[in-house]
Amino acid sequence: MLIVLLVTVVLLPASRFALFLSLPAGDGRRAEIVELGKGRPLRAVAQELERRGILSSGRLFTLYARLMGGDSRVKAGFYLFDDGMRPGRILSMMLTGEIYQRLFALPQGYSSFQAAEMLEKRGIFTKEKFLAACRDGAMLSELGIQAPSAEGYLFPGSYNILPGKTEQEVVREMILRQQKYLKDEVRDRLKVRGLTENELLTLASMVEKEAVLPAEKPLIAAVFQNRLKLGMRLQSDPTALYGVRAFAGKVSRDDIMKQTPYNTYQIPALPPGPIGNPGKDAIEAVLDPPTVPYLYFVGRGDGSHQFSRDLASHNYAVNKYLKAPAAAQRGTR
Template identity: 75%
Template sequence: MIVTLVPITRFSRFLLFPPGNGKRVEIVELGKGRPLKALAADLEARRVLSSARLFTLYARLKGGDAKLKAGYYQFDDGMRPGQILAKMISGDIYQRIFALPEGYSSYQVAEMLEKRGIFGRDKFLAACHDQALLKEMGIDAASAEGYLFPGSYNILPGQTELEVVRGMVQRQKAYLKESVDGRARARGVPVQKLLTLASMVEKEAVLPAEKPVIAAVFQNRLQLGMRLQSDPTALYGVRAFAGKVRREDILKPTPYNTYLIPALPPGPIGNPGKDAIEAVLNPAAVPYLYFVGRGDGSHQFSKDLASHNEAVRKYLKAPATAPQGGS
C-alpha cells in the first residue's frame, strides 16, 4: 500500500478540529461492500468531513477500514474524525424506533407518527387504505386495520409510508400463518372475523386475565343474535376512544357502531396483540352476556340484564337506561 505523506500540522488540524459546530446533521448509509473511500467522499460532500482523503488515510492507519459495520449512521459536522470512525466500528447505527401499542387503531398510529415527525397523518392513513398494497398482501378489506402487527419498528431514512405499512402487515401475516391460521380454520373462524373480535376485546380489556372472559361475552351475544353494544365501536373513525362514551356517540350511525348494527363491525377497530387473538380462539367457558367497568380497570360480569343493571347503578352511579351491552 502506498501512503501519501501530508504535513503533520494539516493532519493534526484535521483530527482535532471538525468542520462545523454540530448544527449540520446528516444520516448516511454504509452499505455492505461500500468502499471506505466512497463513504468518505459522501461525508465530505455533506460537509461532515473537511477531507475525504485524510479520513481514508486516518481510518487505514487505525486499521478501522476493515472493521466498519454496515447500517445507517447519524453524524453532525461537530464530530471529530475519530468519533465518526469509532461510531462505525462499534456499529452505533441510527435508530428511529417507533412502537405500535397493542390495540391502537390505524388512526391512532397515524397521529403518533405525525407527532414524532416521522410521517404525516393523512399520508400514513392513505397507505393503510391503498388498494394495490392490500391486494398484494392478500387482504380483502377496505384497509389494513387489524393487520398492523403491534411491536417496535426502526423506521429508516427514506422509507415511505407504504413500505412501513407493508412491513407491519408482513409481520402480522407471518404471525397469523405460523400460530393462528390452522386453529382458526379448525374452529371455522375466518381471519377477518377473528381480528375484528380480537380488536374489540383489546379495546375493552385493561387486565390481560379478563380478555378471554370479554371474548366469551361477545361470542355468547353473537350466538343469541344480540347486539354487541361495545363502546369503542361507536367511536371508531369518529374520535379517540378514552373509555368514555356519550349518548350521542351511541346514537351516531356508522358502519361500526354495534349499538345500531345487529352484527360484527365490517372489520377490526384496532390492531390486536397476541393475547387478544388467543382470547378469541380460546374464550372462557362462562355464561356472561354483560359487563361494566368498575373504575379500576376491572369489570363486573353478569349473565342477566337485571344483574347488569344493578352493576351499572353500583359502578357508574347512573340510571341503567344507557347501554345494556358489552361495556
C-alpha cells in the same frame, strides 16, 4: 500498502494531521444521516461527509481509517453524524455498527388512525399519506387482504423506519408480520372456532379496546362470543366511535345512537371489520375463551370490570360503579 501510507503521512505536515484528528469540522449544529452501503468504498463515504460539512477532509479521514486498519471493517447501515464529532468518534461508530435508528412502536389495539397521528407527531410521515397507504387497494389485493383497509392487519410492535422508507413499505412490513403470525400460529385453529380471519381480527380488536387489564381479555372475549351465540347485540362502546372520534373510555347517548356501519349498538352483528390492530394476547383470548356464563360487563373505574350473567345483576353493577359515583361527584360541586 502500509509503506505507501506511512510515506503519505510523513509527507503531510504533522501539525495538519494532528489538527485534523483533534478538532471537529464544526460546532455540532449540522447533523446528517449518511448511508454506508455494502461494497461502497470508504473513500466515497468520506468524500460525502466532507461535502456535507461533517469532516474537514475526506482524504485525511480515509488515510486515518487505513492506518487504524478499519477501512475494511466498517459496518453497513445508516449513520447519524454531526459536525461536532471528531474523526476518531466517526470511525469508531462505523467500526462498532452504531447505526442510526428511528424506532416507532405500534401499541396493541391502536387503530390505523392512531398510528397515523403518532407517526405525524414524530415527524416520520404525514397522517394523510400513511392512511392512504393503509387503503392502497393494489397492495392489499397483492397481499391477499379482501378489505378496504389494512386495519387489523398492522402487527403491533417496534419498527425501525430508516430514511427513504415509504409509507407503503412500512405498511407492507406491518402486514407481513401479522400475516406470518396468523399463518404460523392461528389459521389451523380458526376452523375449530368456526371463525373467519376477518371475524377473528374484528373480535380481537374489540377486546383490545375494551380491556385495560390483560387478565380480563379472555373474559371479555367470552362475553362477546356468548352474546353472538344468542343473537344479542354486542353493544361495545369503542365500536360506536370508530371512524368518528378517538375512544377515550366514555361514550355518550348521542354516540351510541349514531348510525355507522361499526356501531354495535345499532347493528345486530359484528362490525364489517376490525376497529384496531390486535396483539397476540387478544387474538389468543378470542381463539381460546373460558367457558363462563357472562353476558355483560361494566367498568369499575379502576381499570377492572364487573362481569354479570343476567341483566338485573348488570343493572345493579352499572348503578354501583357508574351512576352512584357520578351522582356523588355532582353533589360535591
